[in-house]
Amino acid sequence: MITFGYYGPTLNPSPDMLLKLLDYRGDLGIDIETVSLVDRTPICLAMAISPREAFYFPIDSPMLPWQKLLDPGIRKVFHNASFDVTILERSKGTRVENYVDTIVAAHILGLPPKLTMLAEILSLPIPPNIEDLIGQRGQKQLRMVDVPEENRAEKCARDAEAALAVWEKLEDLIPMEAFNLDMALLPVLGEMEQRGIRVDVLKLEEHKQRLTKEVGFYKQIAKGYGFNPGSSMQVAYVLGSRGHPIKYKRSTGKPIMDEEMLTTMYRDDPIAQLVLLYRRSRVLLSTFVEAILNKHLVGDRIHPHFNLWPRSGRLSTTPNSQNIPVAIRNIYIPSDGNEFEVWDLEQIELRVVAYLSQDSAMLQMFANGEDVHEATARDLNVDRGTAKTLNYAILYGGDAHTLFVRGGIPMDKGKMYLERYFAKFRGIKAWIDETKAGVMQTGYAITMLGRKRGFPDVQSSNYFKREKALREAINHPIQGTAAEIQKRSAIAVASYPLVNIVHDENDFDKPVGMDIPIPLNLAPFETPVEIGRGKNWKDAKS
DNA sequence: CTCAAAAGCGCG
DNA sequence: AAAGCGCGCTTTTGAG
Numbered sequence: 418m419i420t421f422g423y424y425g426p427t428l429n430p431s432p433d434m435l436l437k438l439l440d441y442r443g444d445l446g447i448d449i450e451t452v453s454l455v456d457r458t459p460i461c462l463a464m465a466i467s468p469r470e471a472f473y474f475p476i477d478s479p480m481l482p483w484q485k486l487l488d489p490g491i492r493k494v495f496h497n498a499s500f501d502v503t504i505l506e507r508s509k510g511t512r513v514e515n516y517v518d519t520i521v522a523a524h525i526l527g528l529p530p531k532l533t534m535l536a537e538i539l540s541l542p543i544p545p546n547i548e549d550l551i552g553q554r555g556q557k558q559l560r561m562v563d564v565p566e567e568n569r570a571e572k573c574a575r576d577a578e579a580a581l582a583v584w585e586k587l588e589d590l591i592p593m594e595a596f597n598l599d600m601a602l603l604p605v606l607g608e609m610e611q612r613g614i615r616v617d618v619l620k621l622e623e624h625k626q627r628l629t630k631e632v633g634f635y636k637q638i639a640k641g642y643g644f645n646p647g648s649s650m651q652v653a654y655v656l657g658s659r660g661h662p663i664k665y666k667r668s669t670g671k672p673i674m675d676e677e678m679l680t681t682m683y684r685d686d687p688i689a690q691l692v693l694l695y696r697r698s699r700v701l702l703s704t705f706v707e708a709i710l711n712k713h714l715v716g717d718r719i720h721p722h723f724n725l726w727p728r729s730g731r732l733s734t735t736p737n738s739q740n741i742p743v744a745i746r747n748i749y750i751p752s753d754g755n756e757f758e759v760w761d762l763e764q765i766e767l768r769v770v771a772y773l774s775q776d777s778a779m780l781q782m783f784a785n786g787e788d789v790h791e792a793t794a795r796d797l798n799v800d801r802g803t804a805k806t807l808n809y810a811i812l813y814g815g816d817a818h819t820l821f822v823r824g825g826i827p828m829d830k831g832k833m834y835l836e837r838y839f840a841k842f843r844g845i846k847a848w849i850d851e852t853k854a855g856v857m858q859t860g861y862a863i864t865m866l867g868r869k870r871g872f873p874d875v876q877s878s879n880y881f882k883r884e885k886a887l888r889e890a891i892n893h894p895i896q897g898t899a900a901e902i903q904k905r906s907a908i909a910v911a912s913y914p915l916v917n918i919v920h921d922e923n924d925f926d927k928p929v930g931m932d933i934p935i936p937l938n939l940a941p942f943e944t945p946v947e948i949g950r951g952k953n954w955k956d957a958k959s
Numbered sequence: 960c961t962c963a964a965a966a967g968c969g970c971g
Numbered sequence: 972a973a974a975g976c977g978c979g980c981t982t983t984t985g986a987g
Contacts, residue, residue, distance in 0.1 A: 673972065675972095678972095700981080704980055708980075724978095727978060739978075810975060811975095812975075814976070815975040818975095880973090888975065893977095895976085
């Protein structure tokens with residue numbers, strides 16, 4: 418054991434120093450160091466009882482008071498709890514309860530997640546930088562286990578202190594409902610990660626064979642025309658030589674050759690069609706099929722890690738389990754004897770808009786159980802497609818220009834539609850204006866439960882930066898509130914076999930007879946759930 | 960050669 | 972195309 422105080426480490430602490438720790442019942446800052454980020458074997462642990470008092474223990478030290486960690490009466494403070502808690506639970510074989518996470522708190526307040534940066538922002542002592550111990554990123558780095566113990570001990574202890582100190586400052590600032598939601602979600606995500614999703618490996622191999630053939634075929638044809646279909650520069654060159662005008666990005670001067678351009682400007686040229694076909698097959702093959710087969714498979718399952726760091730409050734996953742193409746979703750299958758069940762929160766983002774704005778017309782549409790795009794179309798006297806584009810433009814802060822680019826609606830018509838839209842949905846217009854005014858004044862936007870995200874660019878002198886920030890600020894409460902509702906739904910079904918969460922969707926791998934009750938009261942408004950079941954993910958969604 | 964940035968695309 | 976939001980991942984590009 419080494420103790421750390423205001424003046425530095427004490428190598429031979431007196432017995433009453435340990436007694437002080439044993440008697441302590443307040444919040445306990447914790448940090449664990451492992452062999453490396455890859456090898457998560459724990460090597461040491463520190464406990465902080467104040468922002469400048471910590472105790473360091475090698476992991477096998479007989480003096481390490483494990484009972485402090487496992488005592489549900491003592492609140493533990495971690496920085497990145499999902500890392501440390503997983504390690505603790507694995508090595509001690511028991512649940513860790515009653516803890517808070519400063520990284521979760523930081524995300525909810527829209528603050529940077531690095532402990533050193535949080536300490537700096539909050540005017541606290543700054544803990545050692547990991548790169549000073551193991552070397553800069555991109556260079557050859559040491560493993561933590563190779564760092565001299567005195568440096569490692571200092572790092573571990575100071576991090577434990579900093580976590581505690583940061584928590585003490587943030588506790589009063591944080592919107593507790595949003596924070597408790599994420600803390601409650603952490604163990605649910607942990608279980609889901611452990612459970613993993615089953616993959617039909619044979620089916621995956623079939624996809625691989627087919628796609629490999631397709632990619633080779635398209636490539637061969639392109640070669641006949643003398644270009645690599647994977648290179649936008651070469652595609653542009655070929656299209657240019659066939660007499661097509663080429664558009665260039667203003668910022669980089671490179672040709673724009675994305676799907677949008679190929680399906681509009683170059684639609685009639687078979688070269689464009691070839692490139693589109695090639696890209697589609699290549700992405701399916703290398704980004705999905707081969708990646709799963711070669712990198713993510715553990716037995717016949719993948720175990721994505723769920724991250725809580727997206728700025729809006731959504732989840733993200735590594736490897737990504739949220740962008741699996743519909744075309745290959747039949748590779749996600751249930752365990753033997755089970756079926757796949759999919760829950761979708763219906764039109765959750767537009768319901769959130771209706772709630773946040775309290776717009777009477779849109780609230781009424783939902784109250785009537787109408788198809789909201791259909792109803793919008795009827796009320797604005799436009800077709801359903803236009804109505805849908807209009808509704809989505811609102812979600813993302815778009816304007817007439819958006820309607821032009823996304824929906825091909827001429828600018829003058831778009832302006833007219835928007836006027837009609839805001840005349841019908843006056844509350845939405847008012848909410849957008851209020852939200853913009855709010856972010857201009859305070860610098861941040863906020864979700865239903867109080868999650869914040871800062872938008873410094875609303876003060877930018879650059880028109881485009883400013884407008885972008887305002888669009889993001891409009892979207893944040895919508896996307897973020899929808900995420901909060903989805904998180905509540907995942908927590909509510911925590912005791913059921915959840916295998917994936919895709920933004921507004923819960924996926925289960927469940928016994929055929931199992932009836933999972935739909936949670937009620939997820940929000941202060943109706944949140945209907947559409948349920949599908951099937952023999953694989955794709956089947957369950959259609 | 961290596962490496963970071965950009966382009967492009969999958970999903971909600 | 973600096974003009975809808977949020978992500979993660981692969982390949983190409985171009986600078987050193």
